[in-house]
Amino acid sequence: MPSPARFAGRPVDAVVFDLDGTLIDSAEDLGRAANRLLAEEGRRALSMAEVRSFIGDGARVLVERAMAATGTAAGGEALTDLTTRFIAHYESDPTAATTVYPSVPETLAALRRAGLRIAVCTNKPQTATGSVLGVLGLADLVDAAAGGDRFPVRKPDAGHLLGTLELIGVAAGRAVMVGDNEHDAAVARSAGTGAVLVTYGYARRPLAEIDVDARIDRLDGLLELLGLAAASAVDKPAPRP
Template sequence: MSQRRDALAFDLDGTLIDSAPDIAIAMNRLMAELGRPEIELPAIRRMIGDGAGTLVERALTAASVPHRAEELDIYLKRFLAHYEAEPVRLTRPYAGVLETLAALRAAGYRCAVCTNKPQRLTDIVIEVLGLAPYFGAILGADAVKNRKPHPDHLAVALTAIGATSAQAVMIGDSANDVAPARALAMPSIVMAYGYGRAPLSELGADLILDDFAKLPDALRKIDAGL
């Protein structure tokens, strides 16, 4: 019988929470400052996942805002100021997240968050939404030297909860979650409802779920060797 993998690393946006509506509000406040029309929510969803800087660069490009590389930090700071002013107006955990995390904690799982969201915003959102008690470690993009998809981000998150890759599973929604798991020889699960841009079938995840509440059963399948 296989040993249970009792350490879980979770992506945040598109996996645990639907934050795109608040991200879109903040981004469109920046667009208004720049005299550009609003970017629609579906387009914003497709821009999320690679860190705030990449998000802003994609939005500027989509809105045809001329910009040099050295100007990106200015736009990023303006976007983050808008976002930090109201980060959880519309953001909510996905259905089943709170209940499932509670069940996993009761079952003895060690859990960490491994996200490309800035640490300050990550901490605010997780605390306000009542998710903080379920995680032994919360590591945003700027909490580590190399963020996802670099495996160091995931490895540091696991170390913070006293786990090794042999004891762990990565749960996310995109290639940025699957790639570091594969680099560490870990199984991964992706959520079909998330923000990933690549077709799910191309990611190479061990399992694809359409409902977070199905996660405990999926973990049992992984422990049983699928």
């Protein structure tokens, strides 16, 4: 049965979500891993504001930014080694302080009930992505997940989003990308999907400057955008018989 969802005047069969800053707040765990690495290198710890500004481009770029912010920059084989160590620190306990944003599980469940396919397209490494989704109880609500090392390219390259859509068998013209920053908006535009940003998360540019079709303050606002339900419906208890 075709999905009843529509966005910007066209039918929608799938929604693809960014992960960090969109579905989950993982900054504290990413910061812990980064600061363990920096301590090993004899460097100062990052503030949470710094950590949040470094998230969104994958592990290697986060480490590169952390090194540059605390002393001599790193590149080449040295950066590769540092990134490997950072990932090991992070994957040892990636959900100790990570939380799911309000209305996320309910919204994903509502989208599935409406017949939509759901995917995650994130620059987080694939292994960590699977682990986080599993531990936080989101894995069963997602049809496919493509981490930053799943394909030869990653966001904002259109190939990352298009490859994710291939995993769930949906054309870009019938999908919406939901994220929190300029890379998510850019990949949506280049791939040809709808583009929605949440107003929380880790955007490095003012949201008003980012070209998207819509912005939402909570994830359940997506249901209203797609014509599926009132934005607050997922939080309302079922009426008593």
